[in-house]
Amino acid sequence: MSSIYSATVTAPVNIATLKYWGKRDTVLNLPTNSSISVTLSQDDLCTTTTASAGPDFTKDHLWLNGVDQEIEGSKRLEACFRELRKLRRALEDEKRAQGDETVVPLSAFKLHIVSENNFPTAAGLASSAAGFAAFVSAIAKLFELPQSATDLSILARQGSGSACRSLFGGFVAWNMGSEADGSDSSAECIAPREHWPEIRAAILVASADKKDTSSTNGMQITVKESSLFKERVDNVVPKRFEEMKKAILAKDFESFAELTMRDSNQFHAVCLDSYPPIFYMNDTSHAAVRVVEEINKQAGHLIAAYTFDAGPNCVIYYLEENEQQVLGPLKSVLGKLTGWNKKEKISPFVPTGFETRFLEK
Numbered sequence: 083m084s085s086i087y088s089a090t091v092t093a094p095v096n097i098a099t100l101k102y103w104g105k106r107d108t109v110l111n112l113p114t115n116s117s118i119s120v121t122l123s124q125d126d127l128c129t130t131t132t133a134s135a136g137p138d139f140t141k142d143h144l145w146l147n148g149v150d151q152e153i154e155g156s157k158r159l160e161a162c163f164r165e166l167r168k169l170r171r172a173l174e175d176e177k178r179a180q181g182d183e184t185v186v187p188l189s190a191f192k193l194h195i196v197s198e199n200n201f202p203t204a205a206g207l208a209s210s211a212a213g214f215a216a217f218v219s220a221i222a223k224l225f226e227l228p229q230s231a232t233d234l235s236i237l238a239r240q241g242s243g244s245a246c247r248s249l250f251g252g253f254v255a256w257n258m259g260s261e262a263d264g265s266d267s268s269a270e271c272i273a274p275r276e277h278w279p280e281i282r283a284a285i286l287v288a289s290a291d292k293k294d295t296s297s298t299n300g301m302q303i304t305v306k307e308s309s310l311f312k313e314r315v316d317n318v319v320p321k322r323f324e325e326m327k328k329a330i331l332a333k334d335f336e337s338f339a340e341l342t343m344r345d346s347n348q349f350h351a352v353c354l355d356s357y358p359p360i361f362y363m364n365d366t367s368h369a370a371v372r373v374v375e376e377i378n379k380q381a382g383h384l385i386a387a388y389t390f391d392a393g394p395n396c397v398i399y400y401l402e403e404n405e406q407q408v409l410g411p412l413k414s415v416l417g418k419l420t421g422w423n424k425k426e427k428i429s430p431f432v433p434t435g436f437e438t439r440f441l442e443k
């Protein structure tokens with residue numbers, strides 16, 4: 083009987099505080115601006131992926147939450163498989179050149195990949211970032227590749243842009259880079275989560291529906307049609323990128339909160355400035371913005387920051403010491419509005435950071 087070789091990894095979800103929106107190269111997923119994100123706790127939201135290789139496997143396979151996926155024709159998956167095999171082949175050649183004849187020719191074997199999310203798919207939370215990060219890391223582990231997390235982030239980026247940031251924990255920057263081949267468009271950790279352990283993120287599930295404009299399509303429409311987008315990329319984001327890094331390093335919550343909210347607002351403004359317009363936020367999302375504004379007004383300073391990705395779900399950042407002050411009003415006001423927990427099995431709030439808590443209404 084022939085051997086099967088496997089490796090398992092988990093990769094976390096990340097939520098951008100400075101958004102990636104726009105590609106200068108749609109094949110390599112090269113962005114039009116640098117971005118910053120916070121990586122959520124793996125205990126709360128993550129993808130677990132096992133990669134296996136064996137001489138008897140006849141075809142590459144990928145199962146996502148139990149469903150067999152089409153690999154052929156998916157340029158992103160094919161690119162990841164191809165690049166990872168290329169690195170493994172180089173490693174095997176190097177070992178053989180050093181006289182090591184025992185090296186297993188994994189680069190020639192077909193792969194079976196099994197990937198599962200630990201969060202309910204119905205919650206409508208973006209999973210491609212964790213998914214591609216786990217996919218690349220699992221195969222890299224199986225192949226025993228010596229490449230760094232930054233090197234692997236370049237591969238994960240080709241699967242899904244935001245996936246490159248899920249290779250790191252804590253606060254993460256994706257530097258847009260300037261090389262045409264994307265070799266300097268990679269992620270790095272700005273600060274580990276231990277740097278600012280008091281930060282929490284609460285996820286408010288405003289809708290479990292699948293978004294109708296994918297990020298990839300939405301970005302293309304915005305780049306082509308929005309004049310506001312040009313202003314954002316040329317004059318706003320470069321400065322904001324530096325300011326946000328500074329706020330994180332200084333643990334300056336108020337600056338971090340304001341920059342995060344302004345960036346979410348501008349991202350959704352360029353979506354609206356696209357033609358046809360793209361709407362990701364819904365009435366519940368808008369209500370969440372109002373409640374956060376009211377919480378901050380009552381506090382007399384910024385203690386909560388909202389951000390929305392390409393969908394209506396809201397992520398709220400706050401400091402642990404303000405948890406009751408922030409989550410209390412959100413639960414009571416928005417809970418009444420949506421009737422949460424009557425139809426949802428899970429609580430709308432998934433506080434993340436260092437421990438998982440499901441708040442009951």
Ligand code: DP6
Binds near residue numbers: 111
């Ligand atoms: C709004 O990374 O999903 O979440 O590169 O086309 O796969 P592709 O797009 P994707 O876009 C994420 C967009 C965003 C902002 C962000 O995460 O920075």
